[in-house]
Amino acid sequence: MSVTPATQTRDTILEVKNLKTYFFTEDGVVKAVDGVDFSVKAGEVLGLVGESGCGKSVSSFSILRLVGVPGKIVEGEIFFEGQDILKLSKDEMVKMRGDRISMIFQQPQSSLNPVFRVGEQVAEVLELHKGIKKKEAWARAVELLTLVGIPDPKKKAYAYPHELSGGQAQRVIIAMALALSPKLLIADEPTTALDVTIQAQILDLINELREKTDTAVILITHDLGIIAETADRVAVMYAGEIVEFANVEPIFEKPLHPYTQGLIGSIPVLGNVVARLEVIPGLVPNLIDLPPGCRFEPRCLLRQKYGLEVCARREPELVEVTKNHKVRCWLYTDSDEHSAPLKVE
Amino acid sequence: MFQFIARRLMLLLPVMLGVVLVTFMIVRLIPGDPCVTMLGERATPAKCEAFLDRYGLNDNIGVQFVRYLQNLIKGDFGDSIRFTRPVTTLIAERLPLTMELTLLAMIFSTTVGVLLGVISALKRNTFIDTITMIIANIGVSMPVFWLGLLLAYLFALTLKGTPLSLPPSGRFSAGLSPIDLAKFWGLENLSGLKFFLVELMSNTVLVNVIITHDWKLFWDALRHLILPAVAVGTIPMAIIARMTRSSLLEVVGLDYIRAARAKGMVERRVIGKHAMRNAMIPIVTIIGIETGGLLSGAVLTETVFNLPGFGTGLVAAILARDYPVVQGFTLVIAVIFVLVNLVVDISYAYLDPRIRLE
Numbered sequence: 001m002s003v004t005p006a007t008q009t010r011d012t013i014l015e016v017k018n019l020k021t022y023f024f025t026e027d028g029v030v031k032a033v034d035g036v037d038f039s040v041k042a043g044e045v046l047g048l049v050g051e052s053g054c055g056k057s058v059s060s061f062s063i064l065r066l067v068g069v070p071g072k073i074v075e076g077e078i079f080f081e082g083q084d085i086l087k088l089s090k091d092e093m094v095k096m097r098g099d100r101i102s103m104i105f106q107q108p109q110s111s112l113n114p115v116f117r118v119g120e121q122v123a124e125v126l127e128l129h130k131g132i133k134k135k136e137a138w139a140r141a142v143e144l145l146t147l148v149g150i151p152d153p154k155k156k157a158y159a160y161p162h163e164l165s166g167g168q169a170q171r172v173i174i175a176m177a178l179a180l181s182p183k184l185l186i187a188d189e190p191t192t193a194l195d196v197t198i199q200a201q202i203l204d205l206i207n208e209l210r211e212k213t214d215t216a217v218i219l220i221t222h223d224l225g226i227i228a229e230t231a232d233r234v235a236v237m238y239a240g241e242i243v244e245f246a247n248v249e250p251i252f253e254k255p256l257h258p259y260t261q262g263l264i265g266s267i268p269v270l271g272n273v274v275a276r277l278e279v280i281p282g283l284v285p286n287l288i289d290l291p292p293g294c295r296f297e298p299r300c301l302l303r304q305k306y307g308l309e310v311c312a313r314r315e316p317e318l319v320e321v322t323k324n325h326k327v328r329c330w331l332y333t334d335s336d337e338h339s340a341p342l343k344v345e
Numbered sequence: 346m347f348q349f350i351a352r353r354l355m356l357l358l359p360v361m362l363g364v365v366l367v368t369f370m371i372v373r374l375i376p377g378d379p380c381v382t383m384l385g386e387r388a389t390p391a392k393c394e395a396f397l398d399r400y401g402l403n404d405n406i407g408v409q410f411v412r413y414l415q416n417l418i419k420g421d422f423g424d425s426i427r428f429t430r431p432v433t434t435l436i437a438e439r440l441p442l443t444m445e446l447t448l449l450a451m452i453f454s455t456t457v458g459v460l461l462g463v464i465s466a467l468k469r470n471t472f473i474d475t476i477t478m479i480i481a482n483i484g485v486s487m488p489v490f491w492l493g494l495l496l497a498y499l500f501a502l503t504l505k506g507t508p509l510s511l512p513p514s515g516r517f518s519a520g521l522s523p524i525d526l527a528k529f530w531g532l533e534n535l536s537g538l539k540f541f542l543v544e545l546m547s548n549t550v551l552v553n554v555i556i557t558h559d560w561k562l563f564w565d566a567l568r569h570l571i572l573p574a575v576a577v578g579t580i581p582m583a584i585i586a587r588m589t590r591s592s593l594l595e596v597v598g599l600d601y602i603r604a605a606r607a608k609g610m611v612e613r614r615v616i617g618k619h620a621m622r623n624a625m626i627p628i629v630t631i632i633g634i635e636t637g638g639l640l641s642g643a644v645l646t647e648t649v650f651n652l653p654g655f656g657t658g659l660v661a662a663i664l665a666r667d668y669p670v671v672q673g674f675t676l677v678i679a680v681i682f683v684l685v686n687l688v689v690d691i692s693y694a695y696l697d698p699r700i701r702l703e
Contacts, residue, residue, distance in 0.1 A: 066606055068598075091611075098609030111604040115622045115697055125608050160698040176608065 010041040013183055013216050014063070019076035021055075021062045028288040032058040032071070034240035037318065040184065043210065045217040047231030047248070049224060049263070051284055055240040056220045057106075060186045063218075064101060065093050081183065099129045102177035104206075106189040108169035112161035118172045119145070119157025125179045144175040148205060167198035174205060181213045188220045203230055224267055228252055236260045239285050239295040242318060246325040256327040256344065258302045294330065302331060306341045346694075353687050357680065364679040365417065365672065369410055372663070372671045378402075379426050379666040400426055402668075413672070420538060422676075423669035427662070432673035435658065437544035440677060442516065443655035445551055446646070447639045449570050450578030455632055458582040462589020462628075467616065469594060477586065484583025493576040493649035500572055512569050514651035516550070521565055523553045577646040581635035588631045592624040599623075625696050633689030637682045 016038050023030040033055040040046045048056045061067045063078055065085065078085050085096065105111040112121060122144055123137035132140070138157070145153035148171040161169060170190065177185055187206060191199035203226060210217055219231055227234055227248065234251045236244040236259065244257040255261045265278035282299035285291055291298055297311040310330050318328040321344045331342045379402065380393040388396075397403045401412065416423060422432035465477040501513035512518065526547035527535060535543055547553055554563040596602065597620050605619040606612075644656030655674060662670035693700045 061603075064607055066603060068603075094609055094611055096609070097607055103604075103607045105600060105604055105607075107600055110600040113601040113605065113619050113623070114699060116619075124610075128609055162699050173604075 010043060012039045013042050013081055014040040014218075015077075015079040016059070016063070017077045017079070019059065019062055019078065020074045021058050021067055021071060022074050023071045025070055025288075030287045031240050031290065032287060033062060034290075036076075036237070036240075036242055038235050038242060038245060040216045040218060042183070042216050043214045044232040045207075045210065045219050045230055047227040047234040048218060048220045048237060049222065049227055049234060050237035051222060053284060053287070054237040056222075056237055057188050059237075060103070060188050060218060060220055063184075063186060064097055064103060066097075095129070098125050098177075098182075099180045100182050101184045101186065102180070102182040104170070104173050104177050104185065104187040104190045107193050108166055108173050109161060109164075109193075111173055112169055114161050117158050117160060118164065118169075122157075122172065122176050122179060125176050129180055140179075141175070144179055145172065148172070148175045148178075148209075149201075150175075166194050167202065170194060170198075170202055171205070174202070174209070178209050178213065178215070182215055184216045184218070185210070186218045186220070189222070190219070191226065192221070192223070199226075206230075224252075224263060236263070239290065240287060241295060241328065242326075243296065243328045244326065245318065246327075250325055256321065256325065256332060257296075257329050258300045258331070259296050261302075262299075294328075306331065308338060308341070310335055310338050346691075350687070350691070353683075353690070357683055360679065360683055361676060364676055365414065366410070368672050368675040369413065372666070372668050373406065375663070375666065377666055379668065382664075382666045383426060420541075422673040425662075425667055425670045427665045427667045427670070432669050433541050434544070435670060436655075436673060436677055437541055438548055439653060439655045439658040441545060441549035442652055443640060443643050443647070445549060446570060446573055446577060446643055446652070446654065447636060449574035450581070450639055451632065451636050453574055454578035454582035454585055454635065457578075458585025459589050459628065461582075461586040463593060463616070463621075465586065465590040466593040466597065478590070481583040481586040484579045484586075487579060488645075489576055489580065490645045490649050492579055493573065493646055496572045496576055497649070511572050513572060516566065516569050516652060517562065518565050518569075521562055523547070523550055523559065523562055523566075524557050526553060526556065529557055573643075573646045573650040573652060576649070577639060577643055581632075581639065584635065585628060585631055589624065589628050592627045593620060596620045596624045622696060626693060629689055629692050629696065633685050636685050640678055640681055 016036060019033055019036045020031070021033040023032055036055070036059055038046065038048075048059065050056050058067065058071070062073050063080075063085070065073070067073060073086060076086070080096075080101065085093065088096065112118060116124075119138055119141045122141035123134065126132055126137040126140055127134065130137075142153050142157050145157055150156050150168060150171050156164070156168070161172075164172065170193075174190075185206075190206065191202050194202060206217065206219075207230060209215070219226070221227060231248050233247050234245070235242045236251070236257065238259050244251065244255065244260045246256075251260065252264060255264050259280070262278065262280035266280065268277055280299055281301070285295055285298065291312070293310070293312045293314055294300070294303075294316055297303055300311065303311045308330055314330075314335065316328050316330045316333055318326050319333050320326045321332045325344075330338065330340065332340050332344060334340050378397075379400070380388060380396050384392060384396060394403070401409060404412075413423065420433070422436070424431055425435055428435065461477050461481065465474045465481075468474045468477075497513035500509065500511040504510045517523075527533065527540075527543050530543075532543065546556075550566040551563065554560070554566065593616075597616070602615060602620055605615050610619070640655070643654055644660055646652075647654040647657045655678075659671065659674045659678075661667075662674065
C-alpha cells in the first residue's frame with residue numbers, strides 16, 4: 001500500500017503524547033509503555049510493530065482506557081478528535097468504546113462470550129449505543145454478518161462461538177467492531193491466531209471496510225509482512241518506547257534504527273538462499289530494570305562497530321532526521337559529547 | 346432435551362435398586378436386633394421369636410429382600426416396627442419439614458453466598474474483600490449445632506420482646522396448627538398414592554397455608570423456620586461465597602470480558618450479564634451438591650431446634666433398628682439426590698451451550 005498525498009493532508013484523529021503506562025507489581029514497576037508519541041490520521045493504517053512484550057498491546061489498551069489492575073496510565077495525553085480522552089469521565093469513556101473507537105482482538109475465539117449467540121453479541125453493540133430494539137438490532141446484526149462475509153448469516157447468527165471456525169469468529173468480531181462505523185479501529189494482532197489463507201482474507205476485509213468508511217486503523221502486529229502489505233505509516237516499538245517512526249517504504253527500504261534493521265534482516269526472503277537468517281543477539285531488557293542509556297544498547301551491533309560511548313549512558317530522543325522519518329538513536333543525532341557517525345540526506 | 350430427562354429418570358431405577366440393596370444389607374449388619382430394642386433386654390426368647398415372625402424377620406434374608414422389593418413396586422414401604430404405622434405415612438409427616446428447611450436454607454445460602462462472593466471479587470484485595478472472606482471462613486468452620494445454639498440465644502433470649510425476636514424451637518407457636526388438606530378439600534376417603542400426595546402437601550406448611558389462605562399461620566411457620574434455615578444454610582452460604590469469588594475472578598480475567606468492555610458496556614452489565622453467566626456454572630454445581638447434603642445433614646439442626654424432621658426421624662429409626670423406616674427414608678433421600686443432580690445437569694446445558702444434553 002502506498003502513501004497517497006491524500007493521507008498526508010488528512011486530519012489527525014488520534015494523537016498520543018508522552019503516554020506512560022506502568023504496571024505496579026510486587027517485583028517492581030514494569031514500565032510497559034514509557035513515553036510513547038504517535039498520531040493517526042483519518043483513513044490511514046498505522047502499523048505498530050515490535051516483539052512480544054514491547055508495549056504494543058498495552059499502548060492500544062491505554063487508548064481505550066482498558067488497562068487492568070495493577071496497570072495504570074501514569075502520564076500523557078491521548079487526544080481523540082481533539083479531546084483528551086484521559087480526562088473524560090467513566091461514563092463518557094464507556095460511550096466512546098465500541099462506538100467511535102473499537103477494537104479487534106488477537107484471539108477471536110476467546111474474545112467472544114461462549115454462552116451467547118453470536119448474533120446477540122453483534123446486536124448488543126447496536127443496542128448499547130443506538131438504543132434500538134432487540135429485533136431491529138438482530139436484523140442489523142445479520143446484515144453486518146453478511147457484510148463481513150459470513151456464509152449463511154441468517155443461520156449463523158444463531159450459532160454459538162464454539163460452532164464457528166477461527167476465521168469466522170474473527171469476522172464476527174470485525175462485524176462488531178465496525179457496527180457503528182468507528183472513527184478509529186484498533187486491531188491487535190488480528191490475524192496471529194489464524195491460518196495464512198484466512199489471514200489474507202481478514203486483512204483484505206479490514207482494508208475494504210476501511211476504504212468504505214474512512215476509518216483510521218492502528219494495526220498491531222509482530223509480522224512485518226502484514227505491515228508491508230497493509231500499513232501506511234509504521235511505528236517500531238522496543239521495550240516500551242517507539243524507536244523509529246516513518247512511512248512504510250523508508251522503513252523497509254532504508255531502516256535507520258539498528259533494531260529495525262535487525263527485524264527486517266531477520267525476515268526470510270523467498271528465493272534468496274542464505275545459510276542463516278540474521279538474528280538480533282541478546283534478549284529484550286527487563287522492563288522493571290531498564291538499562292540507563294539506550295534500551296537497545298546491550299544488543300546493538302552498530303554501536304560496537306562505531307564504538308559509541310554515549311549509548312550506554314544517555315537515552316537518545318526520538319528525533320526527526322529526515323522529513324517524516326523519526327528515529328531514536330545516537331548514530332544519527334549529535335550530543336554534546338559526540339557527533340553522530342551516520343548522516344541521512 | 347426431553348429424551349435426556351427421560352433417560353435420566355430411567356436411570357433412577359438402577360440407582361434406587363442399588364440403594365435399596367445396600368441399605369437393606371447394612372441395616373441388618375448393625376449389631377443389635379429389633380426385638381431387643383423394641384421389647385427390652387428382658388424379653389423372653391419365645392416372645393422375641395413371635396415378634397420376629399410377625400415382621401417376617403426370621404425368613405432367609407434373600408426371601409425378605411424379594412418380598413420387600415415386591416411390596417415396594419406396589420408402593421408399599423412396609424410398616425414401622427416401632428410405630429406400627431406405614432412408612433409412607435411417616436415420610437409424608439416428616440419429609441415436608443426438611444424440604445421446607447432445605448429450600449429456605451438454600452435460598453438463604455445462594456442469595457447471600459453469591460452476593461458476598463460477587464462483592465468480594467469486585468473489591469478484590471481490599472478491606473471489604475478481606476472482611477467478606479473472613480465471614481466466609483468463619484461460616485465454613487462453624488459447627489451447625491453451635492451456630493444454632495448461638496442464634497437461638499441471640500434471637501430468642503437476648504432479643505426477646507423486640508421485633509427481631511424469633512422463636513427458637515418447634516414448628517408453630519402454641520395453639521396453632523394447620524388444617525389437614527384432605528379435610529379442607531373434603532376428600533376423606535383417599536388411599537394409596539393420592540392419600541400420600543395430599544398428606545405430603547398438607548404437611549408442607551408453607552404450601553398448606555397458601556392453599557388455605559391462613560396468613561397468620563404462614564408468618565408463624567416462616568418465623569419458626571428462619572433460625573434453623575440460617576443455621577443449616579451458613580456452611581453452604583460460605584462455600585458458595587468462596588466459589589463465587591474464585592469463579593468470578595477467573596472469568597473476569599478472560600479475553601471476552603475485556604472485549605465486552607471494549608464494546609462500550611457499563612461495568613454492571615459486564616459483570617452481571619457477561620461474567621456471571623459464565624461464572625455460574627461451578628456455582629450451580631456447588632449449590633446442587635450442598636442441597637443434597639442438606640437433606641440428610643439437617644439432623645443436627647432439627648435436633649437443636651426441636652423440629653420433627655426427616656433427619657431426626659432417620660436417626661431415631663436407626664437407633665431403634667426400625668428396618669423398614671431406615672430403608673424407606675434412605676430411598677427417599679437417594680431419589681431426591683438424583684433429582685437434584687438432574688436439575689443441576691439441566692441447568693448446565695441452559696447456562697453453557699457448549700454442554701449438549703444427549
